[in-house]
Amino acid sequence: MITAIGDVMREAYSRRWITTRDGNCSMRQRGRDTLYITPSGTRKTTIIPETVVRLPIFESKLVLSDKRPSGELEMHWLLQQEDKTQCVLHLHPTYIVATMMAGHDLHDVAKEFPEVYRYTRVGHNVPKLPAVSAELASSTYFQMTDPSGALICDVVGQANHGATSVGKHPWDAFEHIERLEHICEIFLKSR
Ligand SMILES: [Zn+2]
Numbered sequence: 001m002i003t004a005i006g007d008v009m010r011e012a013y014s015r016r017w018i019t020t021r022d023g024n025c026s027m028r029q030r031g032r033d034t035l036y037i038t039p040s041g042t043r044k045t046t047i048i049p050e051t052v053v054r055l056p057i058f059e060s061k062l063v064l065s066d067k068r069p070s071g072e073l074e075m076h077w078l079l080q081q082e083d084k085t086q087c088v089l090h091l092h093p094t095y096i097v098a099t100m101m102a103g104h105d106l107h108d109v110a111k112e113f114p115e116v117y118r119y120t121r122v123g124h125n126v127p128k129l130p131a132v133s134a135e136l137a138s139s140t141y142f143q144m145t146d147p148s149g150a151l152i153c154d155v156v157g158q159a160n161h162g163a164t165s166v167g168k169h170p171w172d173a174f175e176h177i178e179r180l181e182h183i184c185e186i187f188l189k190s191r
Contacts, residue, residue, distance in 0.1 A: 001027060002036055004170040006047035008089065009038065011174065013045050017093040017181070020044065023162075024070035025170055026088045028080045033057040037076055040068040071132035075164065078141040084151050085166040089173035092162035095184035096177070099157070100125055102188065106157040106180065113183040120176045123153035128160045140164050155180055 005025045012018050023044055026037040035055045038047055053070075056063040062077055070076065076088045099109060110122035123143045129136040136158065143156045144166070155165035155176040163180065167173035 001029070001169060002049040002052055005036065005038060005052055006049070008170040008174050009044040009047050012091050015093075017091045017177070018044060019092075023089075023091045024072050024076070025090070025173075026070070026073075026076040026080060027170065028057075028083075028086055030083055030086065035062060035077065035080060037069045037073060040071050072137070074134060075137035075140050078137055079144065079151075079164075079166060082149065084145070084149070085168070087167050087170050087173045088164065089167070089170060089177065090162060090164045091177055093177055093181040093184075095188055096157050096163045096181050097161065098188055099184040100159045102191075104187075106184070109187050110180065110183065112187075116179045116183050120155060120179045121153040122180060123156035126156055126158040129158070131161060136161075 005027060008025055009023060012023055020043050021041055024038045026035060028035050033056060035057060036052050039051060039053050053067045055069060072090055079085060079088045105125050107122050107124045110116045126139045126143050129139055140156060144151055144153050146152050151166060155163055157163050163177050165173040165176040167176060
């Protein structure tokens with residue numbers, strides 16, 4: 001499963017959903033006290049299990065060290081706490097971002113496409129917020145969970161920026177973004 005983190009990032013790059021150093025992915029196996037996350041600033045096409053950052057979890061808190069995890073660590077950690085999910089993926093897919101820039105809420109767009117809503121719950125857009133900020137982390141968490149902290153969607157768009165998805169496996173999270181990106185391309189080309 002750790003190998004899949006690198007495989008997913010390479011596939012995202014080959015599809016031009018990220019540039020070389022963009023995007024991030026984290027993974028946490030149920031019952032295990034380690035968070036695996038892509039390192040900050042590295043070329044994502046070179047990720048192998050040995051370069052994935054391992055952060056111990058002690059008494060429900062992350063133990064930080066001199067390792068350099070992704071700058072979006074807080075967003076990943078908010079979604080990974082309390083075994084909500086096992087994988088979080090953040091990318092910058094072209095048509096998802098373009099659809100939001102054209103003024104559309106992805107939640108509403110997805111309602112028109114059964115190939116998305118049958119398998120992927122799409123949340124309302126996260127507003128335009130600075131990358132790697134605490135505000136982006138908390139707003140993404142707010143859009144993806146209900147007041148009890150339970151997940152209510154599989155993917156959300158983040159205005160002027162990208163999308164974040166969750167899944168049991170990196171490829172599950174990838175597929176949620178893939179489905180949304182596909183219908184966003186159709187939606188924009190139909191106008
Ligand atoms: Zn980003």
